[in-house]
Every structure is written in C-alpha cells, then in structure tokens.
Amino acid sequence: MDFNFENELAGKIALVTGGTKGAGKAIADRLLKAGATVIITARNKPEEQTSHLHFIAADLSKPEGTQQVVDQVLHQFGQLDILVNNMGGSETPGGGFAVLSDHDWEATLQTNLLAPVRLDRGFLPGMVERGNGVIIHIASIQATLPLYDATLPYAAAKAGLLNYSKSLSNEVAPKGVRVLTVSPGWIRTENVKFFLERISQSSNVSVEQAQQSVMDALGGIPFGRPAEPEEVAELIGFLVSPRAGYLTGTEYVIDGGTIRTI
Template sequence: MEQHFNFNNELSGKIALVTGGTKGAGRAIAERLLQAGATVIITARNPPEKHDGNMHFIPADLSKTTDAQKVISDILSSYHRLDILVNNLGSSVTPAGGFAALSDEDWESMLQANLLAPIRLDRGFLPQMIEQKSGVIIHIASIQGKLPLYDSTLPYAASKAALINYSKSLSNEVTPKGIRVLTVSPGWINTNASKAWLGEIARNANSSIEEAQQGVMDALGGIPFGRPAEAEEVAELVGFLVSPRANYLTGTNFVIDGGTVPTI
C-alpha cells in the first residue's frame, strides 16, 4: 500500500507529553515534536529556564503518585486525549561505592523515578489510547540497562534494565490494540548537566575538560564515534519513531550510543 507523508508538519493535530521536558534531551525532544506540528506538554519538578509559550508546562514530581495522577487528570480534562507519550524522566543521584554504599532509600528512589513513574503515566493514558485505537509510547532508557557501571550507578542501571523489559512486555499486550510502544536507550549525552559534571571532574583531577571527557569515555569502554551524543541527535530519533513514517515499528529497543555497547 502506497503511503504519503508530510515530513514538515507530520505531527499536526497530535497531543504529546514529554516528561523531564524542561532541559537536556527532554527539552530537545519537546522542541523536535513542536517543530513537527504537535501540541506539546512538558512536565518537570522545576519550570523551564526559558519560558516557551508554545508549550504547556505542568509542574510535577512524577516519583509521587499524587503528582502523576494530577498530570493525567490535567491533560485529559484540558485536551481530552493524548496521542504521544515520551517517558523521558530519569534520575541517577545515588552515591558511588558499589552495593555496600546503597540503602533501601537509594534503591527505592531510583525505582520510583525511572520505572514506576512511566508505569503510572502509561496506566493513566493507555485506556484512552486503546479507546481511540491509536497512540505511541516511548520509554527513554539507557545503555546502562545492558552495560551497568556497578561502582557508580547500580540502582539507575537496574531500574533502566527493568524499564526495557517492561516496555517490551507492554508492547506485546497493547500493540494489537493499536498502540505502538518503543524504547530508546541513549549512551552518554552532551547536556549542560554533563558539561558541569565534566568540569567538576577536571577540577578535582587538575586536568583539562578534554582529558576529563576522554577519561569518561575510557570508563565506558570507549565511544567509537569519539564523542558523546548531542541532545538533538537523540531527539531526531524520537521524532522519527513517533511519526507515521515509523508505523510498523513497535516492541523494539533502539540504542543510540555512538557504538559504545561492544556487543550486537
């Protein structure tokens, strides 16, 4: 069957939610969907540094059940539906030092932010998507779901691995009902937070930013592409996956890491 797509305005009429959408990759994703013609809603605990009247901002801490329910209720009451859900929110704030340095609270906070928050939103929006027999859900995971760094981000890696597994299972259930579910697993992304982190590493080691970046890439086992991803590169992949051009894609984990993961 021949299909024709309008790449310039291909998401016109679609309602999209991007969690963690005020900065970094989340902001880039939100801007990419807006450029494609979607009505874009963003959530985060803090408002965006630069206000954009073209996006509807809902303040929320999605690790809390009450805040997640507020986001669901606000969107469905204001827009009556959601067509695209990008679960981008992620957190990795636990102490380094391996298993012995981690408390129950550390594990619980990572599971709440990285696994249970997207599950709550999926559960809230899926009934309406199923009723309209269309919708796309994207889970932003991480290559650490397959390539964990046990000494620094163990709970984050474990929660993202669980998210990848959950996403595949959910796709098997709801794809026959018209809903596409996909996972995107980025490697290291060059964001303002990442740049600040590199600056801290460089100061502590009395080294240059370039040396600090190389040290991080070495810790990852190397990045064949030679640099971290730009947020806009991740956003471009998400923009394609939620578009009509990706109609036959579901249940797949798309890795965007510059070749970091050493296995196929």
C-alpha cells in the same frame, strides 16, 4: 506514502516528561517543530520560558504527581496521542552495593520504572479506545552495561523498564498502540558540560581530556564523542511519526557504538 516532515504531527497531543532541559527539552522542541501540541513536565519551571510549550509542575516520583499530570492533561486537552517517558536519573552514592540503602533503591525505582508505569496506566485506556497512540520509554545502555560502582539501582530500574516495555507492547500492539524503547548512551547535556568543567578544574586537565577520561571509564565510545541531545530527539521524532507506523516492541540504542556486542 507521502509524508510532510515539517507538519507530520499536526493535531497530535504529546507529553514529554523531564522536558525542561537536556534531551527532554530537545525532544519537546523536535515534536513541536513537527506540528504537535507539546506538554512538558518537571518539578521546576524551565529556565527559558516559552509560550509554545505547555508546562505542568509535578513530582513524578510520587503516585500523586503522576495522577496530577494525567488528570490535568486529560481535562485540558481531552486526550493524549504521544507519551515520551523521558524523566529519569540517579542520585545514589558511589561505593557499590554495600553503601546503598532501601531508600536509595526505592527512590530510584520510583523515578525510573514506576513513574512510566503509572503514566502509561493513566493514558493507555484512551489510546486503546481510539485504536491509536505511541508510547516511548527512554531507558539507557546501562540496562545492559551497568556501572555497579555508582548507578546499580538505576541500571536495574532501566533493565526492568526494557522488559516491561516489551511486554506492554505485546499486549497493546493488537489494539493499535505502539510501544518503543530508546536507550541512549552518554549525552552531552548542559549538566554534562558543567561536570566536565569541574573535572577539568579539579584535575588540572583540559575539558577534552576530561571528556576522554569519562569515555575511557565507559569502555570507550567508537564514535569518539557523546551524543548531542538533538541527535536523540531526531530519533524520537522519527519513531513517533507516521513514517515509523510498523515499528513497535523494539529497543533502539543510540550510543555511538559504546556497547561492543550484538
């Protein structure tokens, strides 16, 4: 097969949730570069406005937010070919299981598990009808390497997302829709850079030493550094492309070797 890497997604409509910053922004830019029409969602407008990306403001942690996105995308663009469920995160306090309330658990599950489920449910019927489509779930290595002190609900939600993604793939692969999971490790986003600077200042160490302390807390990263957002985006760009046409139902870990077991 011959592929035009620079224009291989021409004619495709793609949605990247949480696409205004970090890995989400890098993914949106990567799909745009490949020729796709790209829609991004987040609660707040991107700091850097671009006419090339279509922005929808929505809170996907709420059912009405996901329905708003589904309705607006289908009304404006008619269909969706690529869905990258990238939005996620944890805002729960540290301190282990005892400090976590029902609200902490419910809010985390809504954002990291139920939002992707609802968006899939909204867009899958059209993909199945056309016999074509790709869904990417962005999970985390915490699904198998949980940090119980601070992100227990997040890790549990991502583990659920892994299981759901595999099950969904088994159901819709015979109907022409590919479903894949990408589990990044630590990514050097702008927020991470600010976080390291705060550690550096409060602990009177260099930024490099601060970064090493975080990597040590993760059990070490054999590659010696966090991933760059563009590296994660490049993997996504491949997985949604025709070059990956036989790949489905699989988890792809991009963590620099953080997880030491098979």
